[in-house]
Amino acid sequence: MDTPVDPRTARSRDAILAAAHTLLVREGPASVTHQRVAHEAGVGRATVYRHWQRADHLLLAAMSGSDLPFFRSPTSPVRPWLHQELRKLADELTLPAVAAVTLTLMQTALWDPDAATRRNHSSAAVTTRITTALDLAQETGELTTVLPSEDAAALLIGPMLYRTAMEAGTVSDMLISHLLDSVGTWRD
Incomplete structure (x- = not known):
């Protein structure tokens, strides 16, 4: 049986991902550090580390929200x-x-x-x-x-x-x- 996710944990994770994505868009990949993301998300740096121990994994998680909306459902001609x-x-x-x-x-x-x-x-x-x-x-x-x-x-x-x-x-x-x-x- 799945353990229910604490709503606070889900909210902090969502805030961290949103902050990382914002920094990526605004300043580029080098800006996605634990310290910068924590500040942008309004959470402690330890909270960011708890979800992502490595900054590169945090960066990948922020990038994974990007969808590929192109080339779906072709029509003729x-x-x-x-x-x-x-x-x-x-x-x-x-x-x-x-x-x-x-x-x-x-x-x-x-x-x-x-x-x-x-x-x-x-x-x-x-x-x-x-x-x-x-x-x-x-x-x-x-x-x-x-x-x-x-x-x-x-x-x-x-x-x-x-x-x-x-x-x-x-x-x-x-x-x-x-x-x-x-x-x-x-x-x-």
Whole structure:
């Protein structure tokens, strides 16, 4: 039988996660320390340690609240729908909060197995959703040839990450159209 959770424990945990997420968005991953989070959440530092003994685990917990709202439920015709979804993603990637979470997860995953698992889960979800959309386009005859799904996802999203994260730029609709052209042959 499950032990009931003390409401005070749940409230402090929620406050700590909210504070960590706020700091991450506002100041970046280096700001997510036990001391800073405790101050922001209005709890004692020992309370933060009781929930997360390591700051990197606290950071991962704060990042886990980020959902992947993109590429769900494709509609036909697929190309305009996919263009719209890529546009939304490109616009989100220019926001500091989204960039901070994305880049922190990518960096942390290099040495932390939990972060690598989270990264792999996120990338697999995106690849699956893009594959579903491209499969629909093929089924309806809108797309005649297509790259393997993991290549298509990398080709669609990779250049947008480069443009937004590496160049601190924006993604044009023309670039999105070129990316869509690169994954297969589309019919009008």
